[in-house]
Amino acid sequence: MFMGIPYGDLAVLAAGLLAAGALAGVLAGLFGVGGGAIIVPILFEAFRLLGVDEEVRMPLAVGTSLAIIIPTSIRSFRGHWKKGAVDMALLRSWAVPVVVGVLVGSAVARFADPWVFKLVFILVAGLNAIKLLFGNDTWRLATDLPKGWLLRAYGSFIGLASALMGIGGGQISNMLMTLHGRGIHQAVATSAGLGLIISIPGAIGYVLAGWGREGLPPDAIGFVSVLGFLLVVPTTLLTAQIGVNLAHAWPKRKLEVAFGIFLAIVCLRFVVSIFE
Numbered sequence: 001m002f003m004g005i006p007y008g009d010l011a012v013l014a015a016g017l018l019a020a021g022a023l024a025g026v027l028a029g030l031f032g033v034g035g036g037a038i039i040v041p042i043l044f045e046a047f048r049l050l051g052v053d054e055e056v057r058m059p060l061a062v063g064t065s066l067a068i069i070i071p072t073s074i075r076s077f078r079g080h081w082k083k084g085a086v087d088m089a090l091l092r093s094w095a096v097p098v099v100v101g102v103l104v105g106s107a108v109a110r111f112a113d114p115w116v117f118k119l120v121f122i123l124v125a126g127l128n129a130i131k132l133l134f135g136n137d138t139w140r141l142a143t144d145l146p147k148g149w150l151l152r153a154y155g156s157f158i159g160l161a162s163a164l165m166g167i168g169g170g171q172i173s174n175m176l177m178t179l180h181g182r183g184i185h186q187a188v189a190t191s192a193g194l195g196l197i198i199s200i201p202g203a204i205g206y207v208l209a210g211w212g213r214e215g216l217p218p219d220a221i222g223f224v225s226v227l228g229f230l231l232v233v234p235t236t237l238l239t240a241q242i243g244v245n246l247a248h249a250w251p252k253r254k255l256e257v258a259f260g261i262f263l264a265i266v267c268l269r270f271v272v273s274i275f276e
Contacts, residue, residue: 029243106205
């Protein structure tokens with residue numbers, strides 16, 4: 001037994017989380033996301049198999065995902081930055097409002113019912129998948145991103161939704177940037193930087209939000225599972241550069257379709273989980 005888990009079950013869990021980490025690393029580099037869209041559902045299932053209380057299972061998966069995204073985003077951002085694809089001016093404009101949104105989302109996490117996290121995941125992933133799979137260059141809200149308070153409002157929304165979904169913000173910022181005339185490659189690269197801005201305060205917020213909550217596994221620090229973090233992070237770091245290289249090698253439409261299919265699958269998984 002280790003932390004109350006039989007060694008046989010622990011071996012299966014470890015293998016699954018290592019594989020999830022490898023896939024998450026590729027996704028982080030390929031789509032500018034922190035990998036949370038694949039990590040959250042896998043952690044959710046792992047915690048279910050381990051008998052974690054349903055009331056804390058989803059926020060534990062989200063908080064652990066945000067912690068995992070920290071090193072993954074660093075690796076992904078550095079790769080895209082070296083290729084000169086990151087819009088640093090936009091990142092600076094979004095930094096403060098994004099962090100404010102993340103902190104609000106982390107505070108909500110302490111009191112929200114599990115279905116709230118799932119519903120946010122479904123809505124954002126579903127809208128993004130529709131846009132990527134069926135949209136075209138005529139699907140525009142504007143020819144460029146707005147200035148002033150509206151741009152800051154976008155940042156706060158990205159931070160809030162990302163904190164409730166356990167993602168690095170790539171899904172949302174990719175959608176907003178491409179709807180405002182930005183190319184998919186720049187959107188992916190800039191989103192990688194957002195992952196870093198979101199994940200650090202997000203993980204800290206979930207540690208505080210879950211502090212002292214009943215029903216958490218013995219390895220958890222607030223809503224962050226140390227075991228989940230240690231098993232997933234190594235493979236994400238090893239595979240993130242593979243995704244970066246693919247992102248800059250693939251044509252625009254292939255990248256959009258691949259991302260759309262991926263998001264649709266994740267969205268459907270959480271629809272199913274609500275009715276289980």
